[in-house]
Amino acid sequence: MSTAVAEMEAHDHHGPEKGIRRWLFATNHKDIGTMYLLFSLVMLFVGGAMAMIIRSELMMPGLQFVNPGFYNQMTTMHALVMIFGAIMPAFVGLANWMIPLMVGAPDMALPRMNNLSFWILPAAFTILLSTLFMSGGGPAGGWTMYPPLVLQTGDAFPYLIFSIHLMGLSSIMGAINIIVTIINMRAPDMALIKMPMFVWSWLITAYLLIAVMPVLAGAVTMLLTDQFFGTSFFLAAGGGDPVMFQHIFWFFGHPEVYIMILPAFGVVSEVIPTFARKPLFGHDSMVYAISAIAFLSFIVWAHHMFTVGMPLTGQLFFMFATMLIAVPTGVKIFNWTATMWGGAMTFETPMLFALAFLFLFTIGGFSGVMVAIVPADIQYHDSYFVVAHFHYVLVPGALFGILAAVYYWLPKWTGRMYNEKLGQIHFWLTAIFVNVTFFPMHFLGLAGMPRRIPDYATQFTDWNFMASIGAFGFGLSQLLFAYIVINCMRGRGEAATAEVWDHPKGLEWTVPSPAPYHTFDEPPRVPPAQTFS
Amino acid sequence: MKNDHRSPRSVRTTALWLAAIAVAFYLGFILLSAIRA
Numbered sequence: 289m290s291t292a293v294a295e296m297e298a299h300d301h302h303g304p305e306k307g308i309r310r311w312l313f314a315t316n317h318k319d320i321g322t323m324y325l326l327f328s329l330v331m332l333f334v335g336g337a338m339a340m341i342i343r344s345e346l347m348m349p350g351l352q353f354v355n356p357g358f359y360n361q362m363t364t365m366h367a368l369v370m371i372f373g374a375i376m377p378a379f380v381g382l383a384n385w386m387i388p389l390m391v392g393a394p395d396m397a398l399p400r401m402n403n404l405s406f407w408i409l410p411a412a413f414t415i416l417l418s419t420l421f422m423s424g425g426g427p428a429g430g431w432t433m434y435p436p437l438v439l440q441t442g443d444a445f446p447y448l449i450f451s452i453h454l455m456g457l458s459s460i461m462g463a464i465n466i467i468v469t470i471i472n473m474r475a476p477d478m479a480l481i482k483m484p485m486f487v488w489s490w491l492i493t494a495y496l497l498i499a500v501m502p503v504l505a506g507a508v509t510m511l512l513t514d515q516f517f518g519t520s521f522f523l524a525a526g527g528g529d530p531v532m533f534q535h536i537f538w539f540f541g542h543p544e545v546y547i548m549i550l551p552a553f554g555v556v557s558e559v560i561p562t563f564a565r566k567p568l569f570g571h572d573s574m575v576y577a578i579s580a581i582a583f584l585s586f587i588v589w590a591h592h593m594f595t596v597g598m599p600l601t602g603q604l605f606f607m608f609a610t611m612l613i614a615v616p617t618g619v620k621i622f623n624w625t626a627t628m629w630g631g632a633m634t635f636e637t638p639m640l641f642a643l644a645f646l647f648l649f650t651i652g653g654f655s656g657v658m659v660a661i662v663p664a665d666i667q668y669h670d671s672y673f674v675v676a677h678f679h680y681v682l683v684p685g686a687l688f689g690i691l692a693a694v695y696y697w698l699p700k701w702t703g704r705m706y707n708e709k710l711g712q713i714h715f716w717l718t719a720i721f722v723n724v725t726f727f728p729m730h731f732l733g734l735a736g737m738p739r740r741i742p743d744y745a746t747q748f749t750d751w752n753f754m755a756s757i758g759a760f761g762f763g764l765s766q767l768l769f770a771y772i773v774i775n776c777m778r779g780r781g782e783a784a785t786a787e788v789w790d791h792p793k794g795l796e797w798t799v800p801s802p803a804p805y806h807t808f809d810e811p812p813r814v815p816p817a818q819t820f821s
Numbered sequence: 822m823k824n825d826h827r828s829p830r831s832v833r834t835t836a837l838w839l840a841a842i843a844v845a846f847y848l849g850f851i852l853l854s855a856i857r858a
Contacts, residue, residue: 397832464839472832498839502847509847510854521858528858536850 303805312407315399316805317384320406322701324381325694327409329770331373334417336763338366343725347756349746359742360428361420367431371548372455373413375682378690379551380405380462383490386697387466389796389803390484392475392812397468405461412454419444430740432537433508435522435530439515449512456501463497466490475795477814481572484794484818488575489554492582496543496550499586504540507533531596538589546585548682549649550578552689553620556642559692560624562792563639564631567817570623577616577623584613594662595669603662610660617653621646636789637711641692644684644719652680655730670740673733679726684719691718694773699784702776703802710772717765724758793817 304310304319314320341362345353354362384402388395396402419426424442427433433448441448470491474483483491510521511533520526522533553574561568568574590598590606598606624646633639655677659665668674699705728751737748744752775781784801793815799807 398836460840460843464836464843467839468832468835471835498843499846502843503850506847506850506854510851519858521854532854532857536854 314403314406315395317388317396317399317402318701318803318805320396320399320402321381321383321385323406324377324384324409327406328374328376328378328381328690329773331369331377331413332766333770335366335369335374336766338362338369339759340763342366343756343759345742346744346752348753349744349749351743354742356742357425357428360430360740361426363740364427364430365416365420368416368427369413370682371431371544372452373409375548375686375690376459377409379490379493379548379686380459382486382551382555382690382693382697383462383466385701386796387469387487387490388473389700389799389807390487390794391470391473391478392795392808392814393469393473394806394808396465397473398465401461402465405458405465408454408458408461412451412458415447415454416451419447422447432534432541433511434537435511435514435533436524438511439523445515446512449508452508453505456505459497459501463494463501466494467498470494475808475811475814477811477819479818479820481575482818482820484554485557485568485571485574486551486554489550489557489578492578493547493550496547496582496585500540500543500547503536504544507536507540510536531593534593534596535590538592539586541592542589543582543585545678545681546581548686549689550582552645552649552686553578555689555693555696556624556645558794559638559642559696560627562696562789563636563642564628564633565790566627566631567793568623569626569629570619573619574623577619580616581613584609584616588613591660591665594665607660607662611657614653614657621650634790636695636708637706637715638692638696640712640715640719641688641695644715645688645692648680648684648688648719648722652677652682652685655680668733670738671733672729672737672739675739676726676729676733679729683726684722688718691769696789697796698773698776699788700796700799700801700803702779703784703800704776704779704781705784705788706772706776707781710768714765714768714772717768718762721758721762721765725755725762726758728752728755728758 304316305313310319311323314323341354342359345351345359384396387393416426422443424444426444427438427441427448429438429441438445470483470487474480474487510519513519514521514523514528520528522528522530524530557568557574588606588610590602591610594603594606635643655673659668659674659677695706695711732748732751732755735748737744737752786800787797788801789797795808795812795814796803798812
């Protein structure tokens with residue numbers, strides 16, 4: 289008997305496997321989280337390189353470097369890589385690493401499915417990126433894949449559809465895993481409503497993913513059958529309706545925007561209380577606000593397509609429903625501000641990124657209200673104003689949320705403090721260049737410059753030149769980020785304590801730094817603020 | 822593992838329900854589109 293028990297105990301406390309098997313067959317949430325995060329970092333640079341090509345071409349009027357066909361491939365692939373390859377996997381990586389630690393679970397609920405969710409992604413992106421080398425090149429009709437234009441894609445088309453299916457499958461499996469972990473495996477004393485905000489934001493995000501990723505998959509399946517199997521879902525010549533694709537796509541696409549931002553809300557809700565040294569103001573109202581945003585995200589999709597024409601009642605409904613989102617978002621912004629009010633604040637790098645998020649995401653929110661107004665949107669539509677708007681939401685919004693999270697939890701992951709001075713330099717370079725890049729795009733859009741063009745009229749030259757300089761600076765600054773992260777991973781820097789920061793709240797700070805390979809083998813004692821009482 | 826307080830059945834049930842919802846949304850949207858087209 290003792291042998292069997294000893295074997296079981298040995299199995300329970302084994303360390304990581306050696307070599308490549310540790311990563312190929314990984315079932316440990318920390319290993320899988322690390323792989324997701326590194327994958328998204330690589331994709332950030334791949335998508336970033338495409339952005340550099342775009343900005344090089346747009347630096348001056350006239351055609352400089354690439355032909356228009358390749359330029360269109362770059363805009364399309366930049367979006368697909370950044371959305372599905374960089375932002376979403378980064379948040380799933382953060383979820384994998386932190387959710388079990390934050391809810392006191394020993395691992396994710398379905399570890400082998402977790403492995404599959406991750407390893408599908410490199411395959412999907414290898415397929416997608418390989419289309420750039422095919423005759424006819426990669427997809428070039430925009431990431432929205434509107435028919436009939438997308439049906440003119442060459443050999444790349446089925447590869448595009450297949451890779452989108454794979455990315456969707458990966459996201460759905462990841463979302464199922466996250467929900468099951470939170471619902472079934474959190475520490476017995478942890479009340480659902482009192483869970484950490486990052487966990488709450490991910491719980492709601494995971495439900496959004498399960499609701500809308502299958503819709504995207506359905507839409508691209510129908511594109512596939514229209515192209516190869518004689519159906520006419522979206523082909524007007526066969527009795528189909530191309531505008532229906534836009535409705536279905538944006539029924540996915542708008543919640544997708546919130547899938548990319550809600551976890552960032554969660555991160556900011558963790559970071560600000562730590563560095564303001566106060567509990568989060570209005571924890572429960574934050575949960576309700578995120579839930580309200582998630583609900584509203586399902587009933588605003590047609591604001592992306594006001595110009596295709598719809599009844600006045602439709603325009604009014606989608607306009608007002610969109611504006612309504614400002615209410616729960618305002619609740620969150622004011623709650624974060626109230627958390628800082630009277631706090632003993634310090635400004636380490638994660639806090640700087642969280643504060644920049646607060647200011648700059650709000651700018652993106654304001655321009656969002658502007659484009660929600662139907663008569664104004666008909667002017668703004670497909671202009672650089674829209675490009676400015678969604679980049680303000682996604683870069684100083686989603687990406688800054690990720691950067692804040694990485695700086696905040698990196699010492700917990702690696703056991704090493706990052707170099708604070710370099711972190712601050714990275715922050716200031718990033719924050720300055722992001723505005724130099726994207727703020728001029730508002731002016732370009734208002735002056736009438738359309739998006740998705742490789743050349744433009746000469747009156748747009750100055751602001752484009754400025755945006756390109758900003759983009760190069762922004763891109764180079766991220767090399768510093770990679771350097772800082774790699775340094776910590778290689779064990780350089782001061783050793784981190786278990787708490788890392790000044791008395792942060794949450795179970796993740798009760799385990800040593802770096803977090804041991806297996807944590808919470810026994811149910812932890814939940815902090816009083818998170819119990820049912 | 823002493824912290825394995827989850828019930829395997831509840832894990833499986835929750836996961837299968839969520840997967841079923843995903844499949845229903847996928848097929849449902851295609852079906853609705855087919856009816857409309």
